[in-house]
Amino acid sequence: MEAKRAAAELAVELLQDGMTVGLGTGSTVYYSIQAIGRKVANGLSIRAVATSVRSEMLAKELDIPMIPFSEVEEIDMTIDGADEADPEWNLIKGGGGALLREKIVADASKQLIIVVDESKLVQRLGRFPLPVEVVPFGFELTQRKLRRLGCEPKLRMSDSQLYMTDNGNYMMDCEFDSIAQPGRLSEELHRIPGVVEHGLFVGMASQVIVGRLDGTAYTLDRVRT
Numbered sequence: 001m002e003a004k005r006a007a008a009e010l011a012v013e014l015l016q017d018g019m020t021v022g023l024g025t026g027s028t029v030y031y032s033i034q035a036i037g038r039k040v041a042n043g044l045s046i047r048a049v050a051t052s053v054r055s056e057m058l059a060k061e062l063d064i065p066m067i068p069f070s071e072v073e074e075i076d077m078t079i080d081g082a083d084e085a086d087p088e089w090n091l092i093k094g095g096g097g098a099l100l101r102e103k104i105v106a107d108a109s110k111q112l113i114i115v116v117d118e119s120k121l122v123q124r125l126g127r128f129p130l131p132v133e134v135v136p137f138g139f140e141l142t143q144r145k146l147r148r149l150g151c152e153p154k155l156r157m158s159d160s161q162l163y164m165t166d167n168g169n170y171m172m173d174c175e176f177d178s179i180a181q182p183g184r185l186s187e188e189l190h191r192i193p194g195v196v197e198h199g200l201f202v203g204m205a206s207q208v209i210v211g212r213l214d215g216t217a218y219t220l221d222r223v224r225t
């Protein structure tokens, strides 16, 4: 908890007056949204868009000024979590089910700041099952096509019900041994018609902030290949 909070709060220090801010989703960004709420109460002037219904509700409770995504042309900075980050700052996201809106918001953002604790750092992506959002129509066929990419795709459940995203889609959690070429896998996933979006964020992060258990945080050095 202290590690998540440390990363989340350090990221919020990057915000400046006048910014349009993207609010990510998850238990790490929760602390960022809380910290933004405190800064807004103390006079920080920003407007925000959320990547999920639950982040939007939290932001509204904290009186963070929200604008509809339809009114946004460009987002200055988005703060979001991740399930894994590799040394090149490639990510797996979507453990909390919000990957589609997160990717749309990240793509519209000048800067994507990722906040994680040290347990999320990996040398190679794939230990965490890759979330893939699929349309309900023909999901069995989509599942078979995903399996042909070398993974075991499991339909996500929640309280014994099929998990449904904020967008009315299903989620397949795809277990790979490891992901050697995230960029290539991303392209292959996009070729499957039933796939709406997947949780690989390749080359999108502008910074990865890592929290330690002792409550300190640092920016991960980026290895370029």
Ligand SMILES: O=C[C@H](O)[C@H](O)[C@H](O)COP(=O)(O)O
Binding pocket: 024, 025, 026, 027, 028, 029, 080, 081, 082, 083, 092, 093, 094, 095, 096, 097, 098, 099, 102
């Ligand atoms: O769909 C959810 C998001 O991608 C989250 O940012 C990600 O799962 C990390 O969440 P947490 O900070 O709770 O580990």
